[in-house]
Amino acid sequence: MSHSAKLVLASSSPRRLELLRQIGVEPNLVDPADIDETPAKDETPRRLALRLALGKAATVAARHPDAYVLGSDTLVAVGRRILNKPDDAGEARKMLTLLSGRAHQVLTGVAVIAPGGATASRVVETRVRFKRLSLQEMDAFIDSREWEGAAGAYKIHQQAGGFVIDLSGSFSAVVGLPLYETRMMLEGLGWRQDA
Numbered sequence: 001m002s003h004s005a006k007l008v009l010a011s012s013s014p015r016r017l018e019l020l021r022q023i024g025v026e027p028n029l030v031d032p033a034d035i036d037e038t039p040a041k042d043e044t045p046r047r048l049a050l051r052l053a054l055g056k057a058a059t060v061a062a063r064h065p066d067a068y069v070l071g072s073d074t075l076v077a078v079g080r081r082i083l084n085k086p087d088d089a090g091e092a093r094k095m096l097t098l099l100s101g102r103a104h105q106v107l108t109g110v111a112v113i114a115p116g117g118a119t120a121s122r123v124v125e126t127r128v129r130f131k132r133l134s135l136q137e138m139d140a141f142i143d144s145r146e147w148e149g150a151a152g153a154y155k156i157h158q159q160a161g162g163f164v165i166d167l168s169g170s171f172s173a174v175v176g177l178p179l180y181e182t183r184m185m186l187e188g189l190g191w192r193q194d195a
Contacts, residue, residue, distance in 0.1 A: 005115050006067040007191060010060035015157070015176040016072060022172075023179050025186070025193060033059040033071060045077035045107050050123050053109030057121075061113040068115065068191045074108045074176050076152025083152040092147035093138065099152065101132035103166070106152070108173040112185045120185040124178040126169030128156070133163060 007025070009017060012032035020027060033056035039048050057071030076083040078098055086092035106128055111121040133141075146160065147153035154160035156174045170178040 005191065006064070007186070008060055008064045008067045008069045010056045010069055010071040013072075013176050015155075019172055019175060019177045019179060020182075023183060025183070027070070028067070029064070031060050031063065033057075035059055037073070039082060044080060045075050045082050045105065046123050046125070048082065049073050049075045049107040049109035050111075050121060051109070053111040053123075054119070054121055057111040057113045057119075061117075066115050068186065068189065069113045070182065070186070071111045071113075072108060072177050072182075074106060074151055074173070076104060076106055078102070078104045085149055085151055086147055086153045089142050089147075092153040093142055095153040096133060096138055096141065096147075099130045099154075100138075101130065103127055103129040104152070106169075106174045108170075108176070108178055110178060110182055110185065112182075112189055112191075114189040114191070118189055120189055122181060122185070124170050124173040124181055126167065126171070126173050128164055128174060129166040130163045131165045137163075 006028035008029045008031050009027040010031060010033045035055045037052055052073035053071045057069045061069040083095050086095055106126045107123055109123045113119050146155060146158050172179045
């Protein structure tokens with residue numbers, strides 16, 4: 001594969017871009033995929049995370065057939081229940097109440113499509129446990145509006161990180177992209193950062 005092939009990030013998430021830069025990977029282009037993220041009937045969180053990552057990568061790869069395309073999707077789940085991005089403060093409060101004092105899963109699907117169509121994909125699962133949140137902590141968090149645009153109503157790299165009493169798995173995957181696995185998939189398909 002050509003070492004000069006471009007890398008396209010199929011995501012509008014500034015966190016994913018920051019994470020890639022953290023390991024010295026600079027996409028040539030950011031081209032978000034706009035796909036329907038509605039779960040299929042009886043679809044498990046793990047299957048949904050993988051399907052969305054592959055769908056985003058495939059949608060953008062069709063626009064950039066000569067590039068490596070990286071797609072990703074992060075879900076928060078309690079059992080089979082998927083906690084999406086809350087629409088309002090009331091929904092955010094319900095999610096935080098559900099997460100308070102218990103463990104949940106963060107599932108991040110990652111897919112890389114190389115020029116020529118070779119594909120690598122996987123789901124990285126991280127188990128996160130929150131402390132029991134007091135009413136005051138919950139009120140302050142809701143007032144901060146940090147829950148906006150966040151799966152499960154929180155961003156672990158911001159103040160909600162102070163709620164985490166146990167994490168087993170990939171911290172970067174909870175933020176939005178598992179860095180070790182992403183690097184291995186890119187390199188495994190022949191991508192190299194331009195010197």
